[in-house]
Amino acid sequence: MILHNNWEDLIRECTNCYKCPLGSTRTNIVIGRGNPKATLMFVGEGPGEQEDLQGKPFVGPAGQLLDLLLEALMFDADDYYIANIVKCRPPGNRVPTDEEANKCLDYLRNQVYLIKPQIIVCLGATAMKYIVDKNARITQIRGQWIERKMEKKECWIMPTFHPAALLRDESKKLLMWDDLKKVKLKFDEITKKV
Template sequence: MADSWEALEAECLRCNGCALCEKRQHVVFGDGARDAEILLVGEGPGQREDEQGVPFVGPAGQLLDDMLEIIHLDRTKVYVANIVKCRPPGNRDPLNVEQDACMGFLRRQTALLRPKMIVCLGRIAAKAIIKEDFRITAEHGQWFERRGVHMTAIYHPSALLRDLSKRPETFSDLKSIQAKIREVCSHTTV
């Protein structure tokens, strides 16, 4: 039987596939338009996301909203998810075993969504989705295509909060994303 959004979310909310489930407040399944042509993928929830059960609602999420606004895009037009659905302690990088436990959920979300574009937010997402040896400093903004889906990675918004020097490069990456949306998306206008 094919997944439905409701069934997949219910299964994800019950997940205890790794140790992250033991200390979570909320599973952070994903948020946005379930018919979006654009999927944004981060690495995992932070403290505010764990508290609210919604991805990218803390300071990095506020910056992400500002970044999307630069290219005339907002959350009503995209779907936002993470590699792992529960918060790693202290906001550390998710371990491989934790990523493996959650990757099936993200794959099934992607299958339901059938996006034309995936934008990886940071190196963890890029390594999990684009290629294992992805180097964010050298390959951000480059485009890859797999099975008709256009993929790129940009610096994670939290990295941009820590290092303002990366913002000009990210602005160029955002403009590239805007151009790609105009090229490949049929009902998303920017």
């Protein structure tokens, strides 16, 4: 369901949202960062402590790792937009509940509608669950392309690990690196940056 045809109205609604209990515990709403007309969109789970304090997604340790990976692959900051399934921090950085995620999904759909990305990367199991398949397992489908039609255009979706998982388990680093190299190849193909 598309709520708004412009960013200002969407941001205003998100800022005033108290549809679930997370609205009353947040410091800041965390909508997104990056180019609102980007070809590439990353979707994570939800804000952590630093994101809640700063009002921007992926600015804590996991976000710094993601930025390093994207820089190493020679993505420009203008190439992508980063958002989350939920716009408010779950207490203790726990996984959002189905109720919390479902109350927030229209905002994410609205972001996708406004951005019109051709590639969406699901960062972690929560993003994969709500974008691809609630029954899928990240370890089984990560690194695979899923093609979907959105507004009569192709959109390529790839699940991969959340950068926070790499901070806990270094064995996932090479796997995520390989996934992001595939994303870079697809991005270059779509944008003709070869």
